[in-house]
Amino acid sequence: MMPPIVLRRVYYWVYGALLALTLLTIGVAYLDLGPLNVAVALGIAIGKALLVMLFFMHLRYSSRLTWVIAGAGVIWLAHLLIFTLSDYFTRGWLPVAGW
């Protein structure tokens, strides 16, 4: 099964959106939103990454297997981060030096 041909217009729209989001994330970074800064910056980055994956990388038009593979990569990355951080964020919970 060869991948379908996407309308060229779609690429230009996605491109525009990516540029707009880049400007947005830089702009927002100048505001002090407290802990929200990180969430917003990463949220925008995830949005941009999704746009690139879905349209430029044709994920939207790909088989379910491709979705599973791409998802596995992201989930494993999240797993690596979460399980590693689970150590660091719970170290102070016991009243003993070193924990």
Place this chain on the structure above:
Amino acid sequence: MSPTIATPREHYLNVSYGIKSWLLTTDHKRIALLYLATITLLFFMGGAAAVLMRLELLTPQGDMVQSETYNKLFTIHGVVMIFFFLIPSIPAVLGNFLIPMMIGARDLAFPRLNLASWYLFTIGSVFTLVVVVMGGVDTGWTFYTPFSSTYSNSYVVPTIVGIFVNGFSSILTGLNFIVTIHTMRAPGLTWFRLPLFVWAHYATSMIFILGTPVIAITLSLVALERLFGVGIFDPALGGDPILFQHLFWFYSHPAVYIMVLPAMGVVSELITAFAKKRIFGYGFIAFSSIAIAVIGFFVWGHHMFVSGQSVYASMIFSFMSMLVAIPSAVKVFNWTATLYKGSISYQSPMLYALGFIGLFTIGGLTGLFLASLGLDIHVTDTYFVIAHFHYIMVGGTVMAYLGAIHYWFPKITGRMYPEGWAKFSALVIFIGFNLTFFPQFLLGYLGMPRRYHFYPEEFQVLNVMSSAGASILGVGYVVPLIYLIWSMRYAAPAGPNPWGATGLEWQTSSPPPTHNFEETPVVTQEAYAYGMPEEDIKGGRG
């Protein structure tokens, strides 16, 4: 059925001759043999280091070699055996040889990439050999920081480069397997008709893909830290040595499953072939491989229970480690049940397979001791750990590897090895293995720490027993080397299917033609259709 040697038939071994026809081959079967030659060499090199260590430990004083030398011996033993023997052993040799044949394909999806993997592997092992010649490395195969990054005065960076390069060989092999299994199965070969060997390699490949890159980057950071004198894991600059351990074990614990999952796949093939019986609980064995591969990624912290890791993180890791025992147990029970009401014959591959089940059971159960938090405090970093993982890796993986080499030897070479010698060496290996490693459980619980060059006198008797066992084990490994090499040339022809096995690889001639099958097979049955009607039984997944 009768061996056809009257007219020399063209097959993958005689289709062309000369060094170039091997070094530039893209035939997965020839690449498998290249791997076989390379890893056999490395196995005996790693084994030589082990022999020297066991000789040194005969006496408590540490009077044979110096401490630096001893430390380099166990490091090189670990690095070579883990990265250059156990990890590639079954996947790169037998997986490479068999997966395309088992799924009825002409080759792997990316044959040139496959050859490139072997070259990467070879380059990696050359680095390691060069390190040994130059003077060795003394960090232990675990490369714990800050010892490896700041304090060690040995050749850490070249060793890391070797492992890094070899890592890409693993990744590309895994990638090749996954793509091949997905896209190149013969008509009619649905997922639940696949041999469990293929399932096991699929699970293994997942770990290759998802784990190997992390250790590659982590070791690169250690190399950077050494080269530029910057602190990444160095506490003096606010770095955290525990972070290294997290990233290291993120790969290196699942790597244990890289070593043992293919072995489990082998055992499923052997048990069914020699009991002439359909595997018991196909679906459970197939999915337990995937479960082990996935849960195996959630347990790495059990190497760090006394490292200063948070108590709560330790609890999660302990819990997950307990869970990973379940799919392993499921496999053992299903194999045993497969024997029930079978028609069991005792050719040497079956002896290895039964040995695997027994030793893996012991190795797996002692793993629970290490996963159990309170108990692990005492036994971690002692000989208990050494004994445990040798039961898994030597008692498990190496037994299965040898069983597999014997089982598929007729397919690979077209000739039959001498059965008497094979039975003899299987027995010697089993006895030697247990004598070597069982005393180490006792030593471990007594409290003898690992990586000790000399030790208190009361541990001597058990150490002598272990060394004595090692000498028997060593003999057990040399004997097959000799008779298998002899058999390649002089033994009697074997015929396409000497065991009467049902897998696709036995449907073609031995040795197989370059493209494996004269014509693409059409599959109507599952891989273990022993005594089953021609048409697949509905719901035959079990």
Place this chain on the structure above:
Amino acid sequence: MAEGNGALAEQFDDLAQQHEAASLGMWIFLVTEILFFGGLFAGYTVYRATYPEAFHEASHHLDLLLGGINTAVLITSSLTMALAVHSAQEGRRRALTVFLLLTLVMGAVFLGIKGTEYAHKYEEDLVPGIRFAYSGPHPGQVQLFLIFYFVMTGLHALHLTVGIGLLGVLAYLAWRGHFSPRYYAPVETSGLYWHFVDIVWIFLLPLLYLLGTHR
């Protein structure tokens, strides 16, 4: 010649199977790449969570203007890459060659700007391990941040360099008429790789450059 069986490797039954295998292989390779960078992201995250102020502080020393321009350059290169694949699908040889070359040039521009940034860091004595002198607060932790900055962007630049090499070969082959609407898997898989490199940068921008803008 391009349409014939020359493009079909002997282990495959047909071009569609070959195309599927190639694309699947590249996706799996990209998963490996995610975790390759993932080790660095994990290290970065742990240290950033441990030393938030120092990382905030250190981020000030990065040039957001150049980082921002580079983001735009890379996104544009992703567009031209997507258009290159599109041209290959439609069998427009000249457009394919031009878009591949455009992408290549964009990648080179990115590397040039990156090199300028590195040179500035060198002049400011902010290259750990080579030339580093920092007198502000948290020198050790600032160094830690900069190590991650250099390793992450360096690894990214390395990937980009490999990508530029790939594009060069592809552009040559495209110009020679090697590809067709039925056989363009190399263009497609290289495209996947290129977009992945773009995505990595999309995350590096907020993680490295946008930490210290507000205060």
Place this chain on the structure above:
Amino acid sequence: MRSSLPLFPEQASTFAERVDALYYYLLSVSGFFVLLIFALIFLFAIKYRRRSEGEQPRPILGSLPLEVVWIAIPFILVMVMFGWGASLYFTAFSPPADALEIFVVGKQWMWKVQHPEGRREINELHVPIGYPVKLTITSQDVIHSFYVPAFRIKMDAVPGRYTSAWFQASKTGTFHLFCAEYCGTAHAGMVGQVVVMKPSEYEQWLRTGAPEEPLAAAGERLFQQLGCSGCHSPNSIVRAPPLEGIYGKPVPLQSGHVVTADESYIRDSILLPQKDVVAGYAPVMPTFQGRISEEELMQIIAYIRSLGAGTPEPRKAAR
């Protein structure tokens, strides 16, 4: 008196008995399954051996009830292992509040021990029987691991931070002390002994040897020498947080977090003063990294602790 072929380690702490009980549980579970599997294999191997070449046994596909049974039973057994092990582990890292505190520094390749009363020793640890003893452990160079098999305790000594372990000896005598984490050339030589004594003998032992000043007093002297007192005293010109009674108390930070002033916090404040600046103070303190050894650091901490009693609350605020 040690036998030449011991098969089981001595039990010399209250914890050792509890660990061994868990060990026996695991041994019996493992023993049962090993025997079961071996017996079944032997039984099947003999009973179902191939009798003629042509025979073909009837295929058996599987059995869902059996699968459920051999998933459920091991699951229950391992959950007991998990729970039991976890509760022991929790105990092992929750020292009683009244424990004696001893400081341990590992370095290539020796163990240095400081008792609060001032007595110091190398590769030896003297402790009284029947009292809980808490060890605060760190390393000066690479990772080591403080391991006393007879007590069934082990804890890594990690450079750059404190870890801790505790035990209550239940048997007098001399026991092995090992380094259990590979630490370089003389790793196997980084051994020593733990001497468990009667309390009265321990008291006496503390007083013998060259008279040494108590840890807190040594810390106070360092506090003056290094110039800490120049800022951290009520009448100094530079305003620095007062340290009296700080130990074990919550400290509000500039970043808005609140941390408890335990050993790790005090240590970090001395070595990485700008990491956690106290709210309301300027980040002006210089780092003492490289100017102070791990042992001296422990002395200063002992001094700051002596300025005000209190045990640390749980540090809820994660960094």
